[in-house]
Amino acid sequence: MQQETPPFTRHLRIHQDRGHTVLEFSGEIDIAAATEIAPALDRATGRPGVRIVIDLRAVEFFDCSGLRLLYRARSRVLEQGGRLHLVCTHPLTLRVFRVTGLSRLLPPQPSLDAALGQPEAASGRPSAT
Template sequence: MAEIPIRARREPDGGTVLAVRGEVDVATAPALREAIVRAVDGRPARVVIDLAAVSFMDSSALGVLISGYKYAQGAGVAMVLASPGPGVYRLLRTSGMVEIFEVVDPPDPSTEIRG
């Protein structure tokens, strides 16, 4: 399993933030899955996946987010996606993930990558 930089921090409101950096793909998605499970197992009020520093995400990352969301739901923990960049947000939107997740701080529509 390839490593991906993920920094976990507890927030004063009782939530946990997972700040993810770099590319989340088939090689690094298992590390994200493990970080989500660890965070949820700590029973925070919510888990925020901070995507501001994610430069690329593939379908395996989407699968991890969905399975993490289901795991969190089962544990009674809310899961939120935060600050996706334009390319990541486009993937989330076209895959229907914005209908499933609460997405906070989405990119300005004028910065969206077209194509």
Template sequence: MPPESRDRATDPPEGTAAGSGLPPANPYAGSYRRGPFTVVEVSGEIDMATADFLAEHLVAATGDARPDVLVDLRGVAFFDCSGLRVLCRAESRARERGGRLRVVSDHPRIHRLLRASGLLDRFPPLPETP
């Protein structure tokens, strides 16, 4: 193989962010397509300082007509009202476009946060991605 062939970028695998119009992953969120869903995987601590990293992915995921978005919070260590605000805005945007946004979480602390904030009915957590 000639050396210059190793310098060429290969096409990203189907369904990854680079090949789907989704933003590249950052330390707090990454997105990919999985069947009919756009999955936004969230990790680390989501607070006032990091919520914009999540928002970037949710804005892109809810930009299509009839978006079906799964926000996977299973990798989250901390999630505060800044993250809830981003989720609410994205869910409203998805509904305006005829779609939906659902939360995936098996952590009791996320369930308690949603219940305490009055958002458990709006975001009933799924235990895993469909």
């Protein structure tokens, strides 16, 4: 079976790391970038049991279009019984996540290693408490 070549766009790079599909967003994530990223994001998040890490460390600007991408990815991954982790270190983006409540649903990690080391309970599933 031939493996599909991962898509590379100006705002997205996809690669595999330790059994996870890592989606690295970069640059300015606005409505134009979201339109470019969405099809690849949907392909990556549409498989049963998928394990995804979205890495935002190279993002310089992040607006509500980016938030919609993350909420959509989370919803699709959870519907498929998968796991989703988020990496983010940018102070303004982290603030947006806190204000919108996204940081409670997808706790941002400071590095790819930290995200890959997270247990399943931290994958964006609502806690039982």
